Amino acid sequence: MASNTSTRWWIPLLGWLVACLLFFPIFWMFITSFKTEVAAVATPPQLFFQPTLENYVAIQERASYFTFAWNSVVISLGATILALLLAIPAAYAMSFFPTKGTKGTLLWMLSTKMLPAVGVLVPIYILARETGLLDTRIGLIIIYTLINLPIVVWMIYSFFKEVPKEILEADRMDGASTFQELRHVLLPLALPGIASTALLSIILSWNEAFWSLNLTTFDAAPLTAFIASFSSPQGLFWAKLSAASTMAIAPILIFGWVSQRQLVRGLTFGAVK
Amino acid sequence: MHLFRRASRRARGLVAFLIGLLLVQLVNACSAGPQAGGKTRLTIATVNNGDMVVMQDLSSHFEADNPDIELRWVVLEENILRQRTTTDVASQGGQFDVLTIGSYEAPIWARRGWLRSLDGLPADYDVDDLLDPIRTGLSYEDTLYAVPFYGESSMLYYRTDLFDEAGITVPQNPTYDQVAEWAEQVHDPENGVYGMCLRGKPGWGENMAFLTTLVNTFGGRWFDMDWNPTIDTPEWQNAVNYYVNVMNQYGPPGASSNGFNENLALFSTGKCGMWIDATVAAGLLSNPDESQVADVVGFARAPVESYPNGSNWLWSWALAIPETSQSPEAAERFVAWATSKEYVQLVAEEYGWVAVPPGTRKSTYANPNYQAAAPFAEIVLNSIQSADITNPSPEPTPYKGVQYVDIPEFQAIGTQVGQRMAAALADNLTVEQAIARSQNVAERFMRHTGYIE
Helix, strand or coil: HHHHHHHHHHHHHHHHHHHHHHHHHHHHHHHHHCHHHHHHHCCCCCCCCEEEEEEHHHHHHHCHHHHHHHHHHHHHHHHHHHHHHHHHHHHHHHHHCCCHHHHHHHHHHHHHCCCHHHHHHHHHHHHHHHHCCCCHHHHHHHHHHHHHHHHHHHHHHHHHHHCCCHHHHHHHHCCCCHHHHHHHHHHHHHHHHHHHHHHHHHHHHCCHHHHHHCCCCCCCCCCHHHHHHHCCCCCCHHHHHHHHHHHHHHHHHHHHCHHHHHHHHHHCCCCCC | CHHHHHHHHHHHHHHHHHHHHHHHHHHHHCCCCCEECEEEEEEEECCCCHHHHHHHHHHHHHHHHHHCCEEEEEHHHHHHEEEEEEEHHHHHCCCEEEEEEEHHHHHHHHHHCCCCCCCCCCHCCHHHHHHHHHHHHCCCCCCCCCCEEEEEEEEEEEEHHHHHHCCCCCCCCCHHHHHHHHHHHHHHHHHHHEEEEEECCCCCCCCCHHHHHHHHHHHCECCCCCCCEEECCCCHHHHHHHHHHHHHHHHCCHHHHHCHHHHHHHHHHHHHEEEECCCCCCHHHCCCCCCCHHEEEEECCCCCCCCCCCCCCCCEEEEEEEEECHHHHHHHHHHHHHHCCHHHHHHHHHHCHHCCCCCCCCHHCHHHHHHCCCCCHHHHHHHHCCCCCCCCCCCCCCHHHHHCCCCCHHHHHHHHHHHHEEEEEEHCHHHHHHHHHHHHHHHHHHHCCCCCC
């Protein structure tokens, strides 16, 4: 009994410790964004200092934050919607009408995530050039859709697997077509799972930096390109970079905060039977 | 069930709205091209440093004088910029009209036919006013392919207050033996002052930039005339031993992760007695807004061991026009403006003489206003003028470049060797091991790329 109580006492403490550890870099970035450049590199690091907004002002003068942010919004939402439109029918077929090749197909889809992105940079760059998709939002939307598709299919597949087949059979007995079955029965039942998959896809697209830096220049550049412009080869830059990063992650952080209940519910959906 | 239907209807509405929004955005995006509203759009890829930020600020003057041109800036971190522009130029992407490249890339890219020649610049541009070593570095087969935005060499910075206290007088041309002695005298870690700060962060443009100048002046070179790597020679051994010993005894802790910026921060907050690095730091260290030691920083030429050539490097950031530019005439007008004498005047008027881009034009250094504002001007000029990219070592070399080798493979070789040198500095390898492994890796690279059998 005694050991049980001590275990209970330790768990929340450990949870808090891990949470603080994970959150610390974000916290440090946040406070660094209010320091002067010299204070940002001071050793020992300063926890108490005279806060200043000069970095945020300097950033606003140098780059148009809202153009980058709007690109991020359009690209991550576009890629997520497109991925869902493709993944839902695929996952439906794989969960309810599996064939001999289904398991293999699922594994093969995942294997595309195992290739380092830089390995296909030049072919994709040339394809994008030939199709006029360099520096366009639609180009990035297509790339992100393809990148996230394996994860999205896998997640939705596992959520669909949780839905008892009997419900669908009953529905079919009542004369529902495949589309009606999908729309009126399956999607509502798996909605928490689909919502959390969509959230994850948005977050992944928002944070993706390799393709967004390589395939965009000006018109379609998202917030990752905005951050990359504040690192300097010569001169101090940590405070400004921290301010740019804070502004870049703020929307997705708030979005994640607001939707965390949905996210946690979806991610633990079917975890305990 | 009713609840689900309501939720799905709401979700459907949201999805329809988002798809609509997206379509509008996509149509908008497709309509943009190099010509918009009758104006020629120039896309300029550049790095984020003080001089480039000033150029961005002042570019409104250029747009006012050239109302038919609209400038679009793509500012990226140095390594990302290098990767991004290389991908675009090599695969003929045509995304950029003006590129910011270094003196390492300029001749390599010109040789591959990626850059437009800049021999047709107008007479009033006065191309002969460019500093000769910088101009040579940006040329290929005597044709200019990039125009310098700023240029730099390397030099020695020291704390005059600490040196006065120790009774040391620094000559204008110090030696590495003297520097080691002084480092010992001013080293005072209890009070947070380290005798010597040098680059340790691995990278061909980081620790290897400094180390290559050290090897040069110790009499070494990267390759013999048949492209055999010569890292396992006594000259390299002596240079690397010197570097590791001085840094282990008088360097700051964690020196193997210090690059230019980290050392700049250390020196400007009073933590270094001496520092050997880019001349561009002189202006930053003399600026009281950025440096706590602005009034006690002394300047001298980069130290020398046995061979004076090659002890101070030569680098410039320059503007070039890729062959794939869709508006080469407008791009040429811009690069000529941004590197002209008039531009230097404009910066002086708006930001003061100390802020003008250094290391590019003779006329800047002949200007008494600049000489008065920048006490380090003469040392910088002499350093740049003495840097000889054609004879970096006492031994003949098959390559050009003081702190780099002008072959595309050098980035990879330099960085790999840099990692082994950083390991030696961090005591993870002995100097002998680092040298032997560096020689191996360089030989392997050169064999794979067909330079040697």
